Amino acid sequence: MYEQLAKSIGEKVALTTEEFELCKTFFIPKKIRKKQTLLLEGDVCTYNAFIEKGVLRSYTIDDKGNEHIVQFGFEGWWVTDLSSYLTGANSIYTIEAIEDSELLLLTASAREELMIQIPAFERYQRLLLQNAYIALQTRVNSALNATAEEKYLNLTASYPTIIARVPQHMVASYLGLTPETLSRVRKQISLRK
Amino acid sequence: MYEQLAKSIGEKVALTTEEFELCKTFFIPKKIRKKQTLLLEGDVCTYNAFIEKGVLRSYTIDDKGNEHIVQFGFEGWWVTDLSSYLTGANSIYTIEAIEDSELLLLTASAREELMIQIPAFERYQRLLLQNAYIALQTRVNSALNATAEEKYLNLTASYPTIIARVPQHMVASYLGLTPETLSRVRKQISLRK
């Protein structure tokens, strides 16, 4: 149940066996079925979820009722609404399982305590955040300046996992395109080779 | 010279006077004139710059020769290309002063050393990064899903400083709009009230 977590931490910092055993005790394992939600818009996001198995997405719904996917999560990724999780504000996002999933939940206070008891864990969290920030910067760039086709090609290059495991209309939503546009973009690309 | 830095750190964590004195020694003060660059595209970003005074911007230039502003920085903000700074990769950004500015530069190794010697500084860095991440997430949302007018109104609401201190065509670039479109959007808004 903790294989992915061990792997994820191990890639960034070194924990002793005892430290990792201690670490485990702070997490709450949870299974969640496809289409079930971990967080509902309007609620406070009480957990940071590490994904041992499965796929999740977080999304907002705008005034016109359109869904906008903000983030996907796969095995070995963390998913949360950081803003709500850290400040306790009501979330504007819904987090939902796309496939049956196994999660390890960490409350904000458990996370604080873990970072105090195991300094390497604070380091791990900071490194994760750095990477997430860099990835997000790339995404802003693509969102602002790329054409529909470029957005799609950038995504296939950077995150083939997303293309492979997520329904096409969700990929479209993640890229800020309509499903029709993404379908046409894919057709264009396939015709060219 | 270190007023803004003291203020910025003080808002997030508590340092003793000795700690802050030690902290100062890790920084390299640097004055930079309007239009001078701190980082040139293709170079490695060796510094994380804290802005004591002035305004900076970072931008990329795409294949068609168009500038895309990625980030602005004002007094009390940090500016760098995090990806290049942390990994040593060549940067795709240029960082340039929009006004005469006073900076406090921190190399990556100085930063590492500081985080080891003063744990509260690592905490400070993590908190900064959290806030930056949350802000960036909002920006992605706006970039993907908002109309030109919404993008502009969001920005005026969240960062009036940017509107006030930065030339309009740079604001347009930051929002992913042409200067013409931003001009028209502003006109529309002013006609309505």
Added chain:
DNA sequence: AAATAAAATTGATTTAGATCAATGCCATTT
């Protein structure tokens, strides 16, 4: 396996914003 629902594709039309082009407006510099 049949029925139903959801997803993807394709076509026709519309539209927000880009592009192209010209003019007026400040702000430096001389």
Added chain:
DNA sequence: AAATGGCATTGATCTAAATCAATTTTATTT
């Protein structure tokens, strides 16, 4: 004060992507 060059504004036109609509394909449920 005149001259220069970068900005902002305004108008006309174009275009990438959205919207609307229908059909086919693929998943789910019964």
